[in-house]
Amino acid sequence: MKNKRLLSDNEVQKGLRSIIFDGMMSQSLSTLTGSVFLTAFALALGASELIVGILATIPFLANVIQIPAVFLVEKLRVRKSITVLASALSRSLWLVIASVPFIAEGFEIPLIIVLLVALSLLASIGSCSWNSWMNDIVPKKSLGNFFSRKMLMSTAVGIPAALAAAWFISVWQTYFPGMEVLGYSTLFICGFVFGLIGVIVVSRMPEPSMTAQTMPPFSEIVKKPFEDKNFKTLIKFLASWNFAINLAMPFLTVYLMTTFGYSASSVTIFTVISQITSMLFFRVWGALCDRYSNVSVLKIAGPAMVAVALMWAATSAFAGSDLVAVLIVGIHMISGAASAGVNLATGNIGLKLAPKDKATSYLAATSLFSSVSAGLAPLIGGIAIGFVGGWEYFFVFAFILGLVSLWYLLKLKEDGNAPNKVVVKELVVELKNTTSPQNVASKAKSVSDHLLAAFK
Structure with missing residues (x-):
């Protein structure tokens, strides 16, 4: 080829x-x-x-x-x-x-x-x-x-x-x-x-x-991402973040079914609501990533995603209440909006910060540590849940670990970083534009056109 x-x-x-x-x-x-x-x-x-x-x-x-x-x-x-x-x-x-x-x-x-x-x-x-x-x-x-x-x-x-x-x-x-x-x-x-x-x-x-270059020793290729102080901070953030999120979230289905008695079909509907909300926010977060930086988006979407774990812990207090379904739908919508920004920004930031001629090793490093953390977390979580007093304590623990990962985010540097107030203000403006009737119709047509074009 x-x-x-x-x-x-x-x-x-x-x-x-x-x-x-x-x-x-x-x-x-x-x-x-x-x-x-x-x-x-x-x-x-x-x-x-x-x-x-x-x-x-x-x-x-x-x-x-x-x-x-x-x-x-x-x-x-x-x-x-x-x-x-x-x-x-x-x-x-x-x-x-x-x-x-x-x-x-x-x-x-x-x-x-x-x-x-x-x-x-x-x-x-x-x-x-x-x-x-x-x-x-x-x-x-x-x-x-x-x-x-x-x-x-x-x-x-x-x-x-x-x-x-x-x-x-x-x-x-x-x-x-x-x-x-x-x-x-x-x-x-x-x-x-x-x-x-x-x-x-x-x-x-x-x-x-x-890019044409002399093939360096394998050990040098592997070490390069860790010699870059800022990229090393990115690796620490992604690894700790993936561990915190995957410690509890994979058990959300079990939590909803065992604590509230929802069927698998009901849980699927909740998941679809979250995905639809994500669809509405992809363009909004994407515009802010390009206008400012991925770190700027993560500083808004990240804390919201971490707070979701605390919200799940609080829902246990409403078991048997008529309000619980409304709360669960609301949390899924918040989770969908926040995860859209987090997934987009964490996927982009490695591509942006990796040097073009060393992208292979840099991106492999982020993928490796993120994946290993994401893989070990549910295994550890599955074992730990037997020693924890209840699901609410489990989600609180995930919330605390999420705060730790956000500490690494604060140390991460990227061109275009903006104050949170500025980003939130622009987020509100983008949301107003995105949810206007004219824009909704335009976006629906755009999605339809892209789907049709993709299959041509």
Whole structure:
């Protein structure tokens, strides 16, 4: 796969459209093979709670391979080839997982774990080269606008995909009782198809060649991000943040079902409300990221996200009250708005702060520590909950850890940082503009046009 040193404006635009389309396909893949359906699939095969926890942790911990993957990318310097091959192999393994119940009777769970480890390692290798590749295509001056649009499009596809999959499984269980495993296998096959379409689109993307330089020793490549004081602070923030958030949030479904008695369908509706709220805020946060900085957005959205954990702790006091449903919907909306800003800014800031000629190792470092923290947190949380007096104390502990992570945020430097008052004032202005009837109609048309253009 040949690449060019520089890309024309038309090639850059083609690359940006391809990134958005692959994001939509990847979202469809992750929705249909994600934690909800993979967990249900494993439980139907007789998996224990410990196995479910292991399955949830594997994708995060697999990112340890990003360290040797950095060397692979820097040595071969063919990011498109690495991305396409690793992604194609990774996504193809969902076909094998779908067939496990029918080809490995009695050994389903061990084989699924092995396959999930393999596909997660391959996906992590592909992600390492993909992040470096994107860093050379997406203009840094418009990171916020571009990735807010990408996340908006992905969410717009993910919501109906989740609802359709849930409806499909419900109907399947009605008409084919006792054969639910085959229903989940069908979802995995559909997810593979979407993933493969994304790989095909990525394979046709233009790729600028990496900056020519002498290959430094592997140890030097790995150490570089940690010798950059500001980037090291970013790594500390992302690692501590991901640990704090993932310590409690993965158990939110369990909390809502056991404490308040909500069904899985009701929890799904709450989740969709949160995702819809995120969609409304992506453009708002994206504009502020570009106008000021990612750190400026994180200083507003971060504390709001941390406060959500405290709000969940407070809801236990309203168990049995008629107000609890209103509170839960309200907290989901706040969480959706805050997480949109946090996810967008944390995704952008590494791309912005990483030096262009060293992006591979820098981005791999953030991904590695973020993923390991996010993977270990639910395991530790699952063990700790047995020693904690109640869910409300668990959420309070997550809130305290979130405050610790925000301390690192205060030390992080980025061009364009603005006082909180200025950012909040602009946030209110952007919200007024975004929620006006004319703007809502315009945004709906824009989303529709982008979806249609993506599939052309």
